[in-house]
Amino acid sequence: MDIKPLILIVEDDKPIKKFMKVSLEAQGYRCIETEFGNAAITIILSQNPDIIILDLGLPDIDGLKVIDKVRKSTKAMIIVVSARGRESEKVEALDKGADDYLTKPFSVAELSARVRVALRHFNQDNSPQNNELSVFVVKDLKIDFQKRKVMILDEEIHLTPMEFKLIELMSKYAGRVLTHKYIVNEIWGNYLDNDSQSLRFLWLI
Numbered sequence: 750m751d752i753k754p755l756i757l758i759v760e761d762d763k764p765i766k767k768f769m770k771v772s773l774e775a776q777g778y779r780c781i782e783t784e785f786g787n788a789a790i791t792i793i794l795s796q797n798p799d800i801i802i803l804d805l806g807l808p809d810i811d812g813l814k815v816i817d818k819v820r821k822s823t824k825a826m827i828i829v830v831s832a833r834g835r836e837s838e839k840v841e842a843l844d845k846g847a848d849d850y851l852t853k854p855f856s857v858a859e860l861s862a863r864v865r866v867a868l869r870h871f872n873q874d875n876s877p878q879n880n881e882l883s884v885f886v887v888k889d890l891k892i893d894f895q896k897r898k899v900m901i902l903d904e905e906i907h908l909t910p911m912e913f914k915l916i917e918l919m920s921k922y923a924g925r926v927l928t929h930k931y932i933v934n935e936i937w938g939n940y941l942d943n944d945s946q947s948l949r950f951l952w953l954i
């Protein structure tokens with residue numbers, strides 16, 4: 750039996766919450782919704798959603814706090830939703846372990862694309878063949894895929910989730926040349942020009 754992916758929507762803006770629920774359910778996803786951060790934590794720990802769409806500005810606790818509380822206990826992909834112009838908030842969310850973000854206002858097409866990418870990553874992360882290769886070592890570099898840790902000379906280095914996905918992808922194809930297009934497609938999906946610029950930027954630093 751094919752069980753539909755479960756998406757938790759955490760959003761206090763009722764029209765936006767309804768818009769997301771209706772759009773996602775129309776595409777066959779199961780949805781649970783709440784407008785409170787504390788309720789979200791309880792739902793995440795008890796119902797184990799596959800994807801969490803998390804607004805950062807919530808009435809009871811900050812969305813960032815929700816990420817703090819659940820990141821270690823869930824493998825769900827977390828897509829944060831933030832208002833335009835709140836860049837630092839978004840970066841902080843990614844550093845805390847969010848996997849992707851949406852900036853308000855967004856379209857059904859963009860929401861669906863983000864959810865599809867998140868689901869693909871979720872399925873990859875949880876596939877059996879992915880778990881076979883648990884540690885990658887080359888010279889001083891060691892990557893522990895299960896613990897999502899990267900170490901150089903046994904010293905852990907801090908990577909954002911996107912950076913980790915990049916190094917994970919590159920280690921998988923170690924010794925081979927990957928095109929920019931392939932990497933962007935694997936990491937972000939094929940739909941956003943913006944993020945391919947972030948990758949160019951990443952090469953520079």
Ligand code: CA
Nearest residue numbers: 761804806807
């Ligand atoms: Ca809000």
